[in-house]
Amino acid sequence: MSHHIVDFKNVSFRYPDGTEALRGINFRITHGESVGVVGANGAGKSTLLQHMNGCLMPTSGTVTIGDLTLTGKTRREIRKKVGIVFQNPDDQLFMPTVFDDVAFGPLNLGMDEESVRERVRKALSMVHSLDLRDKPPHHLSSGQKSAVAIASVMAMEPDILAMDEPAANLDPKSRRSLITLLKSFRHSKIIASHDLDLILDVCQRCIVIRDGTVVADGPSAEILTNRTLLEENNLELPLSFQRR
Amino acid sequence: MTFDEKYFDIGRLDRLSYRDTCVHNLDPRAKVIATMLFLITVISFPKYEVVALAPFFLFPVLLMTIGEIPVRFILKKVIVVSPFAIFIGIFNPLLDTGTVAVISGVPVSGGWLSFLSIILKFTLTISAALLLIATTSFPGVCHALRRLGFPPLFVSQLFFLYRYLFVLMEEAMRMIRARDMRSFGTPGAGIKVFVRLIGILFLRTVDRAERIYYAMLSRGFQGDIPSLKRSRMAAADLAFMAATISFLGVFRFFRITEGIGRVVQGLFA
16 A cells, blocks of 8 residues: 555645635645644635645645555546545535445445445445445435535545535534544545534644645644644634633 | 315326336336337328327337326326327317218218327327336336436436426415415516516526536536446347337237128128
8 A cells, every 4th residue: 555645745725816826835745644733714725625636736836645656647546545535525426326325435446336335335334324225315414415425425435535614514422433433544634614513533743734735734632732722823722722 | 285286296107117017127128118109100190190090009008007006197197298289189170170981971071080199199198108108117217218318418418307397396486475475466566577576587597507516526426327237138128129129010910800890790791
């Protein structure tokens, strides 16, 4: 197995309308690390995640996943390694039934029927949603949609998992089972979220970004207890550290 | 109550397709082919034809009975879309006034006949199409079309229509609700605001389309929506198609109803 390294070198990105979303981002995530990305609204978290598999291409700088540098040619290869769970599950679930949706990725990988069915079964039971398999997504609750969206990415068995606000639509119990699930995922993962308690629970390392630059990068336990740093970035101490 | 349940009730249509009857279990491709042939046969009749169309009701009625689809549900849907057909035909009686038949002393104009013919054809075709979806499910029909060789682009459009129609409608409803909440009983500053809302809805849709496309690319999309082979053409499917084709052929090319009418007249004469 190649090493699941994510390396951003001086990555900048400007949207067509001129907004500079990322300005010289640098970080390196090594195999098996789990990293939280936090920051104020509009700091560039989602833009950053979309660079992980070439949905967006850096205006300057390089993104390296494993031993591949992200270019138009390597995008397809990289997409097999990096699974991204987007923020809005309605955008992620585009097929008419849950089963079809989870099977979409494996089928595109060219797997045979038996293994596709097996993958789908495995991915759906991982998020406790096997019963939903024949339902159309518009009959699901938002929590169920999120769970299925995660399963649809897990079914690709990615080496690196990237998630954008995974717990936003979840009730506390589903959020707890998501945390357990994320902890059991042994590969590298990168999670952008405002849910600082989730980051604290799941990620050993935390990156704070502001206006498209990295302002802090270190162990979650240190960063998420630094009240001044957090408040400068429109954040606050995780609830578990707040004393009333 | 969501938008879907209130206006279209596609959810109900979906649930009808989960049933387990021998119509539901036929291969979707067999049903798609049979329904297409049925539609073509029905609309191939000349514009004054009324009597020969009657036996064709046998096809939807049989599907409905064997497939255990509630008649009222299908009728209701047919009535909901009927204004289209009525407006197409409504001027025929005014434009085409030549008398073509006299039934028990009352002259019947060609316009009324062709109007009636349009309504009959409409009822037949719409109910057949609804029954196809109610017994096969919309995605089932899409998969069948793909496997029958329809272009991938066309089939993916159908998939997305089904998946995102309600997402889009609900988005529109939310925007209208937000406008109403702040327009305090006045009709929301009228058409100007409404036009802008539509513009914003369009922009949001474009954004959403882009996000969906990214999500598809992220999972290896290469231009065709893949599907598992769920079913195989069995003897029952071939028998169903053969029966449909012979039924359609016999009633299209031989004037059975007229024949029966003659025989009955002969009995009483």
